[in-house]
Amino acid sequence: MSRPVLLINPRITSKPRFPLAVMQLATALQPRHEVQILDGNVHADLAERAAALVASQDFAAVGLSVMGGPQLVSALAVSQAIRKAAPQLPIVWGGYFPSICPEAALNGSPVDCVIRGPGEATLPALLQALEDGTSLEGIDGLSWRRDGRVVHNPDRAFSAEALQQPLDYHAVDQPQQYLSPTYLGRRTTGYQAALGCRYRCSFCGVAAMFKGKTALPAAERLDRDLHYLRSEFGADSVQFYDHNFFDREAAMLPLLEVLAHHGLPWWCYARADALAQLSDSGWSLVKRSRLRMAYIGVETPNEQLLREMRKGTHADQTLAAVEQCRRHGVTPELSFMLAPPQDPEGETERCFDFIRRIKRLHPAAEIMLHINTPLPPSMLGGRKPVSPLQLRDTQGRAVRFPDSAAGWAEPAWVAYWCHRNAPWVSERLLERIRGFTTVLGCRFPTITDIRAPRWQRQALSAGAAWRYRFQHYERPWELQMMQRLVRLWDPQLAGL
Template sequence: MTRPHTLLINPTVTSRSSARFPLSLLHLAAALDKSGSSDIIDGNVDRDFVNDTLHALRTRRFDAVGISVMGGPQMAPSIEVSKAVREHFPDMPIVWGGYFPTLYTDTALAAPYVDYAIRGQGEESFPALMTALSTGDASSLAKIGSLSRKVDGEIVHNPSRRFSLADPNTVLSYDKLGDPSRYLARTFLGRRTAAHQASVGCRFRCTFCGVAAMFGGATALPATTRLERELSYLKYELGADSIQYFDHNFFDREEDMVPLLEVMAKLELPWWCYARSDALLKLSESSWKLVRKSRLRMAYIGAESPSGQMLKDIRKGTRPDQTLEVAELCRRNGVIPELSFMVGPPENTEEETEHTFEFIRELKRINPQSEIIVYVYTPLPESSRHEKDRGKRPSAPLLDVNGEPVVFPKTPEEWTQQHWVDYACHADAPWLTDKLRRRIRDFVTVLRCRYPTAQDLRSPRWAKRTLSVAASWRYSYRKYNRPWELELANRLVKLRMPQVSGL
């Protein structure tokens, strides 16, 4: 029997300088290669990735094309490459996986250029699909968990597959990316920062979160042997000097984290990660000693809101006082807390937004080094929540600024419209007035000029100091409205915006 061969594609979503390892495709390739083989084309590095895809299909045999798709700016290039494959290779099966087809499965399959969608994890479902396609065994398709497909013009969803625990023997094939060292970037962590993902999923079920919708409260931590093997490769063979962890929630239960922290403390690679305030506050002093020795530099913490009621409504599981406590805790331990907030909720929109601004000021008084990320609250539609959570704590119907129900797109093309790209990126919402949009934008401008991010290595120090001084009177007196002089200066300096560019 011929082993199935898969072409995996990561459509362009960042600049080349911001490209990081396409970890989802590396993990998927490792799973596919157990029973077949795979190639990877990364549009973040290969800028002409559509033509590269067509060239690969012309020169080598593939049984299917798998495309990793997120919402927002990755939608348009995902559609472009899918249409090109369908036009030039009309019989080639096209499979979409990742966040978008998991959250909006029917929308993805409404497109004539998408044949299959895999919901959630693909490490078991995709190899099973490839075996069925390569052998022509159509009858086995109905048995593949988490697979959605078209049957006689109708969309059919197979039952969801159970959550898969990480395989400690999995070895990622970085050589599939050509020269892996080109993915090492200069960041505030170091000169050669590598991206890595140790654990997958998150135990918590926040109603607004795509991770909760995708994994349904499941999580899997790595074996220490695997973590040490991966980090040793990155450090000693690739020359990485720091790590950006893309774990959905790095700190889980303390007893599970200690063995991992011991490995990281041994390698001493400065690192960044996602974390929760309650998890950090529960760490013992001995664990914090390991955190300091492992050289944690910054933790991205979803503070979300200063409203205890809103945190309860969205099932966050944390409290506002814990946000204040963790800012002080991080200060004492030499860790920069990068705290994200969601403003402009559908209810009590202006009041909650102004309350958040004041809370941010309080955080800055407690720990001036706190980095602040401001997003617009854009909840998932009820149909996109994990099947275990649908119907639980249903939110009020979403209404736009005119009081009309918000209607989400029904096709991938509609998701490429700028206002929906902004929605997916938490940059705008249909219920915001122009006045409030401007208020949010003005506050963020004053805040980021007054406190330039430590992640900005490009802007000269003198320029950041000058902007900070220029913004100080506005920040002190809460004169956020129309900071024209800061906007003008920022056109020249172009301060880094972590919520847009990341590290």
């Protein structure tokens, strides 16, 4: 057995769910290394805990999982505390932020190496090289510093190996704490069935992580895992973390049969084209399986923009999917990207009109509003920038993305990563979007909030009715006051 490894999921939310990234890595490491996991969503004093742990034990390395946004801020603070407590201990980052911005992740930060893409094969290879004292050059998927300069090794080829390993749910402390009440059930679990996504939408971090590759699990694996989650932890509902649950219909049918057999209410990410094209027998299976909600990236009704993003879906498919969902008792959760740099004001209004059209078709459809924030051009040598646009701010100046992790942890760039603001969005437009969000959210309160009593939702909805009807979104101060009393859960920030 080699020295132990510490894996950390930095804080992102106060509602913990299974930190699958570090759990999956623990499974990959466990034959050789004992693994300890620290979860910042459970421990508010993560930096102090991590520092105390690394000062008292001899770890081979510490690995942190880092999404852009609030988790990056937390990851930086923890990494700094670890570096101070154990200056020689190698610090490794993996996850979406370092995969998309490897150069920035290493620039001026206390991070020694970053692993791009899935880490199940790269992390053990790195630990082996560190233990043997051999060169890091041959390790695909690794970015590191040689003589102070950042070196990016070639990408690692996609592998479906992770689907062969059963996940060790007891790698985390008190696994029961990760199942919580949601509107799906009393003990909802997070679960990922398939790996990757076969599409390459140009704005999407998933495309940067998997580069258009996907692998579906065997139906037996899904069946075995659902049995286990039910019997071991009392799971009564599932939130599927799959990037895109509905792949090709023929491949999906055995998985849907398994879900229909278990009959647990479930939630997933899906695409409008897949749902619109699903056969009648497919839909009746979906209904039997108790799919409750499907998160669909609509992005925009503008066909030209959809083409530019390589989305591969069309506005009429969105409408068809919404209609199918309505007929089969599924709530579509539709995500829009407002204010694209091409025409922030005009495109935002076009999205508002389309949303009103959808609400007429299926009033219970949930709407998620994001600002369109293209991925930063990849800083890897030789790769084409993800966005061909020359982005400009409201003053016409060229937008410069941060070149360090500390820069990306600035509030304005955290907001950018979370799709809450962008340099080309004027204060006036942001106000209009906030106004629309408030009026829409009050007129149609989210069904994912399980705490607010029905009368409170009805009061909100009645209060917003005239504004919604007359499209009067400006300064909805009376609704904002009501919202202070009725604080609805925000699935956009905190998940279900």
